[in-house]
Amino acid sequence: MSELEHEQIEQNFAEINPPLNQAEAVFEANRCLYCFDAPCMHACPTHIDVPSFIKKIATGNLHGSARVIFDANPIGATCARVCPVEVLCEGACVEKTLMDKPIEIGRLQRYATDFAVENNRQIFQKGESNGKSIGIIGSGPAGLSCATYLARLGYDVTIYERKALPGGLDTYGMAEYKMSQKDSLDEVKMVENLGVKFKLNCEVLSEPSASAGGLSLGKITIQFKSNVTDNGVQPSATADGSDLHDAIFVGVGLGATNDLNIEGENLEGVMDALYFIEKIKTRDWKSVPIGKTVAVIGAGNTAIDAVTQAKRLGAERVLLIYRRTEKDISAYDYEYELAKKDGIEFVWQTSPIKVLGNGKVSGLKCKKSDGTEFEIACDTVIKAIGQQKQTSFFQNIGIEFDEKGRVAVNELMQTSNPKIFAGGDCVNGGAEAVDAAQMGKLAAQGIHFSLFGKKLSFAGSM
Amino acid sequence: MADLTTNFAGIKSPNPFWLASAPPTNMGSMVERAFDAGWGGAVWKTLGEPIVNVSSRLAGLDQGALRMIGLNNIELITDRSLEVNLKEIYECKKKYPNNAVIISLMVESKREAWHEIVKRSQDTGADGFELNFGCPHGMSERGMGSAMGQVPEYTCMVTEWVKEVSNLPVIVKLTPNVAHIVPPGRAAMQGGADAVSLINTINSVMGVDLDTMIPYPNVNGMAAHGGYCGTAVKPIALNMVSELARDAEFNIPISGIGGINTWRDAVEFLLLGAGNVQVCTAVMHYGYRIVEDMIDGLNNYLDEKGFASVNEIIGKSVSRVTDWGNLDLNYEVVARVNNEHCIKCNLCYIACEDGAHQCFSFDENKYPVVDEHECVGCNLCALVCPSPGAISMVRLDDGSNPVSWKEYSEDPSKTLRSHGSSLPGSKA
Numbered sequence: 001m002s003e004l005e006h007e008q009i010e011q012n013f014a015e016i017n018p019p020l021n022q023a024e025a026v027f028e029a030n031r032c033l034y035c036f037d038a039p040c041m042h043a044c045p046t047h048i049d050v051p052s053f054i055k056k057i058a059t060g061n062l063h064g065s066a067r068v069i070f071d072a073n074p075i076g077a078t079c080a081r082v083c084p085v086e087v088l089c090e091g092a093c094v095e096k097t098l099m100d101k102p103i104e105i106g107r108l109q110r111y112a113t114d115f116a117v118e119n120n121r122q123i124f125q126k127g128e129s130n131g132k133s134i135g136i137i138g139s140g141p142a143g144l145s146c147a148t149y150l151a152r153l154g155y156d157v158t159i160y161e162r163k164a165l166p167g168g169l170d171t172y173g174m175a176e177y178k179m180s181q182k183d184s185l186d187e188v189k190m191v192e193n194l195g196v197k198f199k200l201n202c203e204v205l206s207e208p209s210a211s212a213g214g215l216s217l218g219k220i221t222i223q224f225k226s227n228v229t230d231n232g233v234q235p236s237a238t239a240d241g242s243d244l245h246d247a248i249f250v251g252v253g254l255g256a257t258n259d260l261n262i263e264g265e266n267l268e269g270v271m272d273a274l275y276f277i278e279k280i281k282t283r284d285w286k287s288v289p290i291g292k293t294v295a296v297i298g299a300g301n302t303a304i305d306a307v308t309q310a311k312r313l314g315a316e317r318v319l320l321i322y323r324r325t326e327k328d329i330s331a332y333d334y335e336y337e338l339a340k341k342d343g344i345e346f347v348w349q350t351s352p353i354k355v356l357g358n359g360k361v362s363g364l365k366c367k368k369s370d371g372t373e374f375e376i377a378c379d380t381v382i383k384a385i386g387q388q389k390q391t392s393f394f395q396n397i398g399i400e401f402d403e404k405g406r407v408a409v410n411e412l413m414q415t416s417n418p419k420i421f422a423g424g425d426c427v428n429g430g431a432e433a434v435d436a437a438q439m440g441k442l443a444a445q446g447i448h449f450s451l452f453g454k455k456l457s458f459a460g461s462m
Numbered sequence: 463m464a465d466l467t468t469n470f471a472g473i474k475s476p477n478p479f480w481l482a483s484a485p486p487t488n489m490g491s492m493v494e495r496a497f498d499a500g501w502g503g504a505v506w507k508t509l510g511e512p513i514v515n516v517s518s519r520l521a522g523l524d525q526g527a528l529r530m531i532g533l534n535n536i537e538l539i540t541d542r543s544l545e546v547n548l549k550e551i552y553e554c555k556k557k558y559p560n561n562a563v564i565i566s567l568m569v570e571s572k573r574e575a576w577h578e579i580v581k582r583s584q585d586t587g588a589d590g591f592e593l594n595f596g597c598p599h600g601m602s603e604r605g606m607g608s609a610m611g612q613v614p615e616y617t618c619m620v621t622e623w624v625k626e627v628s629n630l631p632v633i634v635k636l637t638p639n640v641a642h643i644v645p646p647g648r649a650a651m652q653g654g655a656d657a658v659s660l661i662n663t664i665n666s667v668m669g670v671d672l673d674t675m676i677p678y679p680n681v682n683g684m685a686a687h688g689g690y691c692g693t694a695v696k697p698i699a700l701n702m703v704s705e706l707a708r709d710a711e712f713n714i715p716i717s718g719i720g721g722i723n724t725w726r727d728a729v730e731f732l733l734l735g736a737g738n739v740q741v742c743t744a745v746m747h748y749g750y751r752i753v754e755d756m757i758d759g760l761n762n763y764l765d766e767k768g769f770a771s772v773n774e775i776i777g778k779s780v781s782r783v784t785d786w787g788n789l790d791l792n793y794e795v796v797a798r799v800n801n802e803h804c805i806k807c808n809l810c811y812i813a814c815e816d817g818a819h820q821c822f823s824f825d826e827n828k829y830p831v832v833d834e835h836e837c838v839g840c841n842l843c844a845l846v847c848p849s850p851g852a853i854s855m856v857r858l859d860d861g862s863n864p865v866s867w868k869e870y871s872e873d874p875s876k877t878l879r880s881h882g883s884s885l886p887g888s889k890a
Contacts, residue, residue: 030526033848036812058526094805098849 005314009285012312016177016338017081017107025111029058032103035094040105043092045438046073047460050089054108063123066116069109070123070190072460074148074441075141077117077187078170079434080110081179086334088434117186126195127154132451135160135222135245137204140168141433142251142424144191145440146447149458151194153448158197158243160204160224168253170433172278175305177312181281201227205240205396219244220419247447250399250407250415250422251440254387254430260297264355273298273306273384280309291379293317295364297352298384299329304336306382307344318344319376321366323351347376355381390426404429412446413439421447464764465771466757468502470738471631471657471715473589475562477502478728478772479756482659482719482740483566483592483635486750489542490550494557499750500757503562505659505740508539508594509547509583510568510606521668521678523694532694533743534666536679536686538600539568544579548586555587563587564633567624568594568606571616576623590631593624593655595646596662598639599688608662611637614649621653631656633717636702638695639665643702644709651714658706659717659740661699663689692743696721700734707735707780723752725759732772733779787871790864792879795839795855797821797832803852804829810843810853818842834858 020028032054040050049068056065069076085091085106093102116123132155136143139161147157165171170184192198205223223242257272259265273296279288294310296303299322310318320339322329325348329336339346349369356363356375363377389405400408400416406429407422409415415422423439425431441458449455466477480503481487481496488507496504515537523532540547555563565588569575580591594601595611602609610616617634624632634650636643638661650658665687668678677685699720706712718736722728723744731739744752760772769775799810811822811830821836822843832843844853862879870876 027527033807033809035807035809037808039806094807094848097805 006285009312009314012314013176013280013283013309019114020104020107020111025057025108028104028108029054031095032058033094039092039094040089040103041460043088044072044460045088045432045434046079046441047438047462048072048076048089048109049459050105053112054103054105057108057112062112062115063121065112066121067123068459069113070116071458072441073434073437074145074191075170075187075433075437076109077113078141078174078179078184079437080106080113081183082174082432083434084332084334084432087332117190122190122193124148124152124194126151129156130154130452132156132246133158133219133244134247134249134447135220135243136249136251137222138162138168138251138253138424139166139188139198140251140253140424141170141436142253142440142443143168143249144170144188145437146249146251146421146423146443147196147440148191148194149441149444150447151191151196153444155447157195158199158245160202160222161198161200162203164201166198166200168251172281173274174281175277175309176280176283177308180283199224199226203227204393219246220248221245222248246419246451248420249440249443249447250394250397250420250426251424251436252390252393253425253436255390257383257387258385260352260355260383260385262352262354264357264361267355267357267361268359269357269361269379270355270381270383273302273382274387276382277302277305277309280313285313288313290315293319293376293378294380294382295319295321295352295376295378296382296384297321298386299324299331300384300386301331301335303384304331304339306384307339308342310380310382311342311344315380317378318342319347319378320344321347321350321352321364321376323349323369325349352381387430389429394426411442412449413443414446414450418450464761464769465773466502466760466764468738468772470562470717471590471633473503473562473564473631474560475502475738476560477757477760478732478738479503479753480505480562480564480717480738480740481745481750482742483508483564483594484742484746485537486742486745488540489547490554493550493554493563496745496750496753497554497558497561500753501561501750503564503589503738505564505566505592506547506551506588508566508568508597509544509579510539511570512541512543513538513600515541516681518679518681521688523668523692530743530747531692532666532668532690533692533746534668534679534688534690535663536599536681536688539566539594539597544582548583551583551586551588555589559587562589564590564592566592566594566635568597568601571605571610571620573623576620577627580624580627584628584630588630590633590656591624591628592633592635592659593621594635594662595620595650596635596637596660597689598637598663598665599686608637608639611635611646611662612640614645617646618649618653621650621655625654633657633659635662635719636660637662638698638702638720643705644712647706647709647712651712655714657715657717657737659719660706661695661702661720663691664695664698666690691720692747693721693723696727696730700730703731703736704734704780704783707777708783725756725763728756728760729763729775732776734783735777735780737776787868788866790866791870792862792865792877794858794879796834796837796858797839797841797843797853798834798856799830799832800852800854801827801829803849805849805852806830807848809846809848813842813846 034051038051053065053068089105090102096102134155134157136159139159150157166188167184203225221242226239294315296306307318307320350366353367354365367373391405394401407427413421421443423443424436468475468478483505487504493504519537520535522530525531565583597607601607634655670677703718715737718731719740722741728739814822821833822830847853865876
C-alpha cells in the first residue's frame with residue numbers, strides 16, 4: 001500500500017459525525033425547548049433525562065450534564081456516537097414535529113460526555129463495600145452497565161472477558177467511522193475507576209449447577225480458563241481458575257455469524273462480517289486484504305457497516321446481495337442512505353448458491369428469486385446474515401432459553417437459576433448497545449433486590 | 463404608499479425614524495451615512511463640556527443564543543470639542559436640508575451655562591434641541607443628566623432657562639429612573655418644552671464575570687452602574703409613554719424611545735401616543751441599514767390597514783389603556799388546545815401546573831387538555847407554547863353585562879359571573 005493510498009484510507013475512515021465545537025453546542029442546546037416529560041426521554045431505551053442534560057450544556061454546567069447522562073447510561077459516550085438517534089431520541093424530538101429539524105441530541109450528548117472523558121472527571125464513586133461479590137461474564141455494553149451500577153452500590157465486581165480488550169462490541173464491533181477503540185476504552189476506564197476488576201483473555205468454561213449452593217454459603221462458582229498473554233495478543237500459557245460470587249450476570253451477546261451453508265464457504269476470502277469489522281478496528285488497513293470487488297451477503301445494519309467499510313478500505317466495487325426486496329431490509333433508513341451515498345451496488349431478490357474459486361475466492365454464483373442464475377466475479381465474500389445464539393454456553397451454565405435461543409429472564413433480569421442474571425443481546429436476540437445498557441441497569445437492580453430485598457431505581461429505570 | 467412624513471413639535475422629517483442621541487450620532491460623517499441609509503432624523507450625541515471616557519464601556523445581556531437583548535453603557539456625553547461638533551452639524555444640515563437634526567445638550571445646572579450653549583448652537587441650521595435630563599450614569603454624579611430629570615422642579619427650571627433664549631423647538635428627554643413618569647413630564651411642559659422624549663436608559667448592573675468575580679463592564683477591576691437599554695426595556699418604555707399620553711394635563715408631543723428594533727416596535731409606540739420614535743441599540747447591534755425594513759414595513763402596514771398617513775395611527779391605542787379598576791370582571795377567556803398543531807412538548811402542562819392554576823391533564827393520546835372550569839384565562843400556556851396555533855384563548859360569553867371593580871365596589875349588587883377558581887363562589 002502506498003503512502004498515498006494509506007492517507008486516502010485514513011481520510012475515508014474519518015469520523016462521519018464530528019464533534020460539535022463550543023459555539024455549535026451552545027447554540028444547539030439553546031434551541032432545545034426543554035420539554036416537560038419529554039418525548040426524547042421516553043424514546044431513549046435508557047431514558048436519559050435529555051432536556052436536563054441539554055439545559056446544563058446551555059448553562060455551561062458540563063460536569064452536571066455528563067452526570068445526568070452517565071447516571072442513566074454508563075456507556076453514554078458510546079451511545080452518543082453509535083445510537084440510531086433518528087429512530088430514538090431525535091426521531092421523537094418535538095422540533096422534528098414542528099420543523100423537521102430535531103435537536104442534535106446525539107452530538108450534544110457527545111459534547112458533554114467528551115468533556116467528562118477529556119477532563120478525567122470521575123462522575124460516580126464506588127459505594128461503601130456491602131460485602132457481596134458479583135461476577136459478570138462479558139464486558140460489552142450490558143456488562144459494563146451492570147458493573148457500574150453494582151460498583152456504585154458497593155459490590156465487589158469482577159468482569160470476565162474472553163478477548164484481549166474490554167468493551168465487547170463497543171470496542172470490536174462499531175463501524176470505525178462512528179467510533180474508535182480509544183473512545184470505547186476511555187469509557188471502560190471510567191468503569192475500572194469504580195473499582196471494577198477486569199479479567200481479560202479469560203474464558204468462562206461452565207458452571208455445573210451441582211457446584212453451586214450450600215457448600216459455599218450460597219455462593220456460585222465461576223470456572224475459567226485464563227490465557228496469560230505476553231503482548232495482549234498471543235497466549236503464552238493458560239491457567240484454570242475459579243472464583244466465588246454471590247450472583248452472576250451474563251452479558252455474552254451473540255455468537256459467530258450464521259453460515260451460508262453453500263459450497264465454497266471455506267475458501268480463502270470468505271469472511272464473517274464481525275471478523276472483518278474487528279480487523280478494521282485495529283486501523284491496520286493492510287491486515288484486511290479485500291481485493292477489488294467485495295460481495296456482502298445480508299441487508300441488516302451489520303451488512304451496511306461491512307459494505308461502507310469495504311468501500312472505504314479501497315474496494316472498487318462493493319455489492320450488497322439480499323434475498324428479498326429493498327423494502328424488506330432490516331437496516332435503518334439512514335444506514336441504507338449512507339450505503340447508497342457510498343456507491344454500493346444493491347442486488348435484490350438474490351441468494352448466493354456457491355462460492356467460486358480454487359483455494360481462493362474468485363466469484364459468487366447467485367440465483368434470482370425467479371430462478372435465473374448468474375455469477376459475480378469477486379475477491380471477497382462477507383457474510384452478514386445474522387449471528388448465532390450461544391445456546392451451548394447457556395446449557396453449560398444451566399440456564400434456560402427460549403425457542404429462539406434467547407436467555408429467559410423475569411422482570412428482575414433473573415434467569416432460571418436465581419443466582420444468574422442476564423441482559424443484552426443474549427436476552428433480546430440482538431439490539432442496540434443502548435438496549436443492552438438498560439438491561440444491565442435493570443439487572444443491577446434485580447441483583448440488589450434478590451440479595452438485599454431492597455427495591456431501588458436508578459435514573460431512567462422506568 | 464402611505465405618507466410617512468411627520469411634523470414633530472414643528473420639526474419636519476421624511477419619516478418618523480430618528481436616531482437617538484448616542485454613539486451612532488457621534489459625528490457628522492456618521493449622521494450623514496445614517497441619512498443616506500434612510501433615517502429621517504438624528505439627535506446628535508450630547509454636546510457639553512467635553513469629557514474623558516473610560517475603557518471598557520458597554521456590557522450586554524444575552525438570552526440563550528440571542529445576543530444583546532439588553533445593553534448597558536457607561537459612556538458619557540461627547541468627548542469632542544463643541545466647535546468641531548457645531549461645524550459638522552452645520553455642514554450636515556446644509557447637505558441634508560430635509561432631514562431633521564436635533565442637538566442634544568447637557569451642561570451644568572447654571573442659567574448662564576445653558577444660555578451660552580443654546581446661543582452658540584442654534585445658528586447651525588439645526589432643527590431643534592433635546593435637553594438631556596436622562597443619562598443615569600457618570601454625568602448624574604456631577605449634577606447633570608438624570609439628576610436633573612429626577613426632580614420635576616429642576617426639569618421645569620432648566621427648561622425655562624433654555625426657552626428664554628432658544629428660537630428652536632425644545633424637547634426634554636426624560637429619565638425612567640423615577641417612581642412615576644407623569645410629574646417630570648408635566649414639569650417639562652410647565653417649563654415650556656415643545657415636546658418630551660422618553661425613555662432614557664435605566665440604572666443597571668449587567669452582571670458579574672464568574673471567573674474574576676468582577677462585574678461588567680470591567681474598568682481595571684472595578685465597575686459602575688450604567689444605563690440600560692435595548693429590546694428588554696421596551697415594555698417599560700411603552701408604559702411610560704402611554705402614562706404620559708393618557709394623562710389629562712399632559713398635551714405636548716412625545717418622542718418614543720426604548721427597545722425599538724423593528725417597524726412593529728415603532729408602530730406600538732406610535733399607537734400608544736408617540737409622535738415619532740428614536741432608535742439606538744438596534745443600530746449599535748446591526749447598523750444603520752435596519753431602517754430600510756422599518757420604512758418598508760411601516761409603509762406596508764399602513765397600506766394594508768388603509769391609512770394614508772402615519773399620523774393617522776398616532777395615539778390610536780391610548781384610549782385602550784386604563785386603570786385596572788376599570789377592567790371588565792365579567793369578561794372571560796379560556797385556553798383551548800388544537801391537537802392538529804400540538805407537538806406534545808408539554809410546556810403548557812408544566813407551566814400551568816407549577817406556575818398557574820393546574821388546569822391541564824392529558825387525553826389517552828397524550829395531548830394536553832384544558833379543564834375550562836379551572837382555567838382562569840391567564841394566557842400563560844399560550845405564551846409558552848412554541849407551536850403557532852396550538853393553543854388559542856377563546857372567549858366564553860354568557861351575555862353578562864360588563865362590571866368593573868370600581869363599579870362593583872360602588873354597587874355590590876351587580877352580578878359577577880363566576881369564572882375560574884379565583885373568584886369567590888365560583889365552585890362548590
